[in-house]
Amino acid sequence: MRGPGSWWRRKSTPEKVETYTRWSFHSFAVVEFFFVGITSVAPLGARLGGLVLLLVGAHAVVCAATVSRALDWTRGRRPQPVRLLWTLAAVTAAVAFATMGIAERGPDHESAGTAAGAVFGVVLIFGPGIIALGVRSRRRAFGIAGAFAMGACLVLFALGASALTAIITAVMVLAGGVFLAFAAVFSVWLLNAVYEIDEARENRTRLAVAEERLRFGRDLHDVMGRNLAVIALKSELAVQLAQRGRPEAVAQMVEVQRLAQESQREVREVVRGYREADLASELAGAQGVLAAAGIACEVSGRTPVGLPAGVQSALGWVVREAATNVLRHGDARRCAVRLRMSEGRVVLSVENDGVTEAGGGPSGSSDSSGSGLAGLRERLAEIDGTLEAGPAGKGLFRLTAEIPLPSEPARSESVAVVRTMSEVMP
Numbered sequence: 510m511r512g513p514g515s516w517w518r519r520k521s522t523p524e525k526v527e528t529y530t531r532w533s534f535h536s537f538a539v540v541e542f543f544f545v546g547i548t549s550v551a552p553l554g555a556r557l558g559g560l561v562l563l564l565v566g567a568h569a570v571v572c573a574a575t576v577s578r579a580l581d582w583t584r585g586r587r588p589q590p591v592r593l594l595w596t597l598a599a600v601t602a603a604v605a606f607a608t609m610g611i612a613e614r615g616p617d618h619e620s621a622g623t624a625a626g627a628v629f630g631v632v633l634i635f636g637p638g639i640i641a642l643g644v645r646s647r648r649r650a651f652g653i654a655g656a657f658a659m660g661a662c663l664v665l666f667a668l669g670a671s672a673l674t675a676i677i678t679a680v681m682v683l684a685g686g687v688f689l690a691f692a693a694v695f696s697v698w699l700l701n702a703v704y705e706i707d708e709a710r711e712n713r714t715r716l717a718v719a720e721e722r723l724r725f726g727r728d729l730h731d732v733m734g735r736n737l738a739v740i741a742l743k744s745e746l747a748v749q750l751a752q753r754g755r756p757e758a759v760a761q762m763v764e765v766q767r768l769a770q771e772s773q774r775e776v777r778e779v780v781r782g783y784r785e786a787d788l789a790s791e792l793a794g795a796q797g798v799l800a801a802a803g804i805a806c807e808v809s810g811r812t813p814v815g816l817p818a819g820v821q822s823a824l825g826w827v828v829r830e831a832a833t834n835v836l837r838h839g840d841a842r843r844c845a846v847r848l849r850m851s852e853g854r855v856v857l858s859v860e861n862d863g864v865t866e867a868g869g870g871p872s873g874s875s876d877s878s879g880s881g882l883a884g885l886r887e888r889l890a891e892i893d894g895t896l897e898a899g900p901a902g903k904g905l906f907r908l909t910a911e912i913p914l915p916s917e918p919a920r921s922e923s924v925a926v927v928r929t930m931s932e933v934m935p
Contacts (some may be wrong), residue, residue, distance in 0.1 A: 534576040538569035538783035552620035601636030638689025652685030791825040795832035810848035831859035
């Protein structure tokens with residue numbers, strides 16, 4: 510069952526920052542309409558107040574539309590909304606001029622003038638602040654706020670206001686407009702920076718995968734290059750000898766067969782080494798990758814001495830899969846990896862926050878190296894191990910792997926057999 514905040518938890522960090530930025534600037538339109546437009550109705554009366562409310566509502570709608578289009582342009586999804594920016598500038602100037610005229614020619618009482626003045630100031634501050642979202646130059650963004658402040662000063666002079674009143678009003682409009690323009694410029698910069706950091710992390714992951722593929726290809730080339738060249742030469746020689754009826758062709762084909770079998774064996778060794786996971790390397794790699802993704806990773810416990818290679822490889826795969834799921838699912842901020850011995854069993858647990866909705870954590874369908882949690886259970890079952898995964902409290906997800914260790918007599922017997930074989934073999 511989806512909770513009320515599941516839509517937010519499904520978003521990535523850059524998407525959350527973008528959503529927060531959008532609704533922050535949309536809130537200016539809401540504030541303008543409800544806290545400035547509606548409150549001006551009573552002081553100005555039903556007729557003039559309704560007109561001002563209509564003008565403020567139109568300005569708020571244009572502001573909200575400009576926010577959406579400007580942020581889409583910032584992210585490269587739409588062209589720059591030049592016409593909409595000019596429309597907002599014209600509507601801002603028209604609403605400000607109309608409200609100032611209403612203040613001068615409207616009801617002759619202080620509350621009416623205060624209400625009209627509030628609309629005048631808020632519109633001239635919010636307008637250039639929203640326009641700043643759609644321009645690329647910082648100087649131009651601040652210049653727009655300055656232009657509106659100068660225009661406010663000239664309009665007040667034209668309507669007969671005193672020089673002191675006009676200058677003070679212009680300074681207030683300038684201060685508010687510059688502040689909001691700075692907030693818009695900073696918000697756009699922060700949003701782009703978050704997306705760029707996220708893209709850099711993805712590129713780093715892709716480069717790591719590409720580097721590993723290159724290493725694997727290089728190893729295969731080193732193994733197969735010489736053998737295939739020799740096989741080709743010996744096959745060609747065997748063909749020529751066979752065409753001449755020479756018995757040496759059989760010996761050459763036997764050598765080709767031996768080289769082919771040797772190549773198969775070497776390829777299997779390369780693949781086996783590629784697929785086996787070393788526990789210490791995987792722990793260090795997971796810690797580095799999670800740290801690069803901004804996730805604090807704490808590793809506690811030490812690898813038990815003499816841990817069998819098969820057990821280490823299985824646990825290494827658990828760490829690899831867990832780290833992959835932490836990166837791909839949810840929005841974790843910290844991860845704790847614990848390794849301990851308990852009654853002849855080695856226990857590895859990986860716990861992280863940032864639990865996703867359905868299922869409470871990483872899904873078992875991760876495609877890391879072709880196996881998810883179901884694949885890990887099958888791998889651990891081959892050595893009598895178990896895997897448990899699920900919620901571990903509010904907002905936490907825990908993955909625990911337990912693998913029994915061979916008994917001491919069995920390990921001693923194995924060591925004795927190895928020593929005996931080494932003494933017998935030349």
